[in-house]
Amino acid sequence: xxxxxxxxxxxxxxxxxxxxxxxxxxxxxxxxxxxxxxxxxxxxxxxxxxxxxxxxxxxxxxxxxxxxxxxxxxxxxxxxxxxxxxxxxxxxxxxxxxxxxxxxxxxxxxxxxxxxxxxxxxxxxxxxxxxxxxxxxxxxxxxxxxxxxxxxxxxxxxxxxxxxxxxxxxxxxxxxxxxxxxxxxxxxxxxxxxxxxxxxxxxxxxxxxxxxxxxxxxxxxxxxxxxxxxxxxxxxxxxxxxxxxxxxxxxxxxxxxxxxx
Amino acid sequence: xxxxxxxxxxxxxxxxxxxxxxxxxxxxxxxxxxxxxxxxxxxxxxxxxxxxxxxxxxxxxxxxxxxxxxxxxxxxxxxxxxxxxxxxxxxxxxxxxxxxxxxxxxxxxxxxxxxxxxxxxxxxxxxxxxxxxxxxxxxxxxxxxxxxxxxxxxxxxxxxxxxxxxxxxxxxxxxxxxxxxxxxxxxxxxxxxxxxxxxxxxxxxxxxxxxxxxxxxxxxxxxxxxxxxxxxxxxxxxxxxxxxxxxxxxxxxxxxxxxxxxxxxxx
Numbered sequence: 001x002x003x004x005x006x007x008x009x010x011x012x013x014x015x016x017x018x019x020x021x022x023x024x025x026x027x028x029x030x031x032x033x034x035x036x037x038x039x040x041x042x043x044x045x046x047x048x049x050x051x052x053x054x055x056x057x058x059x060x061x062x063x064x065x066x067x068x069x070x071x072x073x074x075x076x077x078x079x080x081x082x083x084x085x086x087x088x089x090x091x092x093x094x095x096x097x098x099x100x101x102x103x104x105x106x107x108x109x110x111x112x113x114x115x116x117x118x119x120x121x122x123x124x125x126x127x128x129x130x131x132x133x134x135x136x137x138x139x140x141x142x143x144x145x146x147x148x149x150x151x152x153x154x155x156x157x158x159x160x161x162x163x164x165x166x167x168x169x170x171x172x173x174x175x176x177x178x179x180x181x182x183x184x185x186x187x188x189x190x191x192x193x194x195x196x197x198x199x200x201x202x203x204x205x206x207x208x209x210x211x212x213x214x215x216x217x218x219x220x221x222x223x224x225x226x227x228x229x230x231x232x233x234x235x236x237x238x239x240x241x242x243x244x245x246x247x248x249x250x251x252x253x254x255x256x257x258x259x260x261x
Numbered sequence: 262x263x264x265x266x267x268x269x270x271x272x273x274x275x276x277x278x279x280x281x282x283x284x285x286x287x288x289x290x291x292x293x294x295x296x297x298x299x300x301x302x303x304x305x306x307x308x309x310x311x312x313x314x315x316x317x318x319x320x321x322x323x324x325x326x327x328x329x330x331x332x333x334x335x336x337x338x339x340x341x342x343x344x345x346x347x348x349x350x351x352x353x354x355x356x357x358x359x360x361x362x363x364x365x366x367x368x369x370x371x372x373x374x375x376x377x378x379x380x381x382x383x384x385x386x387x388x389x390x391x392x393x394x395x396x397x398x399x400x401x402x403x404x405x406x407x408x409x410x411x412x413x414x415x416x417x418x419x420x421x422x423x424x425x426x427x428x429x430x431x432x433x434x435x436x437x438x439x440x441x442x443x444x445x446x447x448x449x450x451x452x453x454x455x456x457x458x459x460x461x462x463x464x465x466x467x468x469x470x471x472x473x474x475x476x477x478x479x480x481x482x483x484x485x486x487x488x489x490x491x492x493x494x495x496x497x498x499x500x501x502x503x504x505x506x507x508x509x510x511x512x513x514x515x516x517x518x519x520x521x522x523x524x525x526x527x528x
């Protein structure tokens with residue numbers, strides 16, 4: 001019973017912090033920033049691909065959808081800690097009985113959920129506007145891949161957010177990271193065009209396995225490939241979640257020892 | 262005193278005042294290295310993506326065209342968000358009421374800020390070109406460099422002129438960043454800065470020709486290829502002038518209304 005209550009508490013805290021810190025209480029800013037903007041960016045890169053004679057529209061549709069899923073996840077995750085500090089609630093969260101790890105550990109989920117909404121809307125609207133022929137089975141297979149990609153991005157963002165306690169503006173760091181992710185995960189650029197070392201390094205970053213799986217599944221639906229891609233992406237998610245929790249514990253101890261937030 | 266004589270008397274003072282204000286706001290924009298970096302990262306990112314795409318593709322577009330195009334994409338981003346959040350920034354800094362109360366036209370207070378934002382956008386364009394040269398070996402024809410530079414300067418300044426109108430439109434918008442965000446891609450597309458306007462759907466092309474930047478982008482490409490730029494550049498400058506005048510008049514009209522009704526607090 002207490003476990004259920006604990007899960008309920010964590011879910012409620014995560015949901016409330018998501019709504020409050022990012023001012024998503026009104027739907028219009030969310031629509032403009034998280035749905036319309038990534039959709040238009042995807043259309044632009046598809047048109048640029050057409051102009052430069054590179055890859056198909058499906059390539060940019062899938063990459064753009066994954067990018068749309070990762071933006072709210074990375075930026076939201078990165079600003080979880082800085083948002084609390086900006087709102088002046090970080091000291092209260094630090095000493096709350098729920099515990100800092102439980103309070104922040106589940107924050108990735110609402111950001112990932114926002115990412116899934118953004119990614120799926122971009123995918124579906126892109127299919128219509130770009131007139132891409134993608135079967136229902138392929139669309140259904142894209143959902144878990146977008147979800148795991150979004151979740152790993154959120155934990156990656158959470159990890160970046162730890163630096164908010166050392167740097168003045170974590171938004172800059174998150175933007176640089178997002179640019180690096182976009183290139184490393186081959187979201188808008190064919191992997192074959194990237195240098196070998198970038199392809200090697202990208203396996204530890206979020207999105208790469210999910211994006212490769214998304215493109216492979218769109219080409220020919222293979223359940224084994226879908227499961228393998230999800231599993232690899234979840235492994236990456238676990239790695240970044242562990243780094244985040246470890247870093248959070250270090251930061252918490254540092255805060256208590258030095259009395260600084 | 263005749264209006265002509267009054268203008269001759271006041272002009273040097275007005276120009277001096279404008280330049281001082283522009284220098285102040287450029288200094289202000291350069292003061293925060295994080296804000297500056299945020300503006301400069303975008304063109305480098307766009308250039309990286311576009312160069313990889315160019316290498317993987319089969320287009321006739323040159324590396325130089327792509328480098329300039331991505332630099333202009335970054336410049337648009339800086340100018341759009343800078344202009345859209347202009348009023349909000351002044352409100353946050355507590356200077357909006359002082360500027361409104363100044364015994365001058367409100368547009369003359371806003372134009373130096375828009376110019377400063379535009380110059381930061383121009384810095385992004387310059388950085389993208391340097392990045393293209395150093396990292397990817399983009400080549401700019403040295404014999405046409407002065408004309409290309411002039412075309413780029415006029416194009417970036419024309420963005421600032423459009424930014425003046427954007428600032429006027431965004432006066433009453435509280436969530437300026439959210440509203441401006443989806444405008445960026447249409448501006449990139451309509452400006453023909455990386456995808457030529459001839460590739461746009463036929464019904465969009467007349468709209469594109471109403472933007473000075475579409476003529477400016479054409480002039481830059483022509484300048485780098487050693488072709489004539491005079492017509493494109495003249496149309497770009499003319500259209501920029503129209504945007505500047507309409508934007509300034511709109512801002513002044515809004516400021517007059519705000520002073521008369523006391524509604525500046527709602528800006």
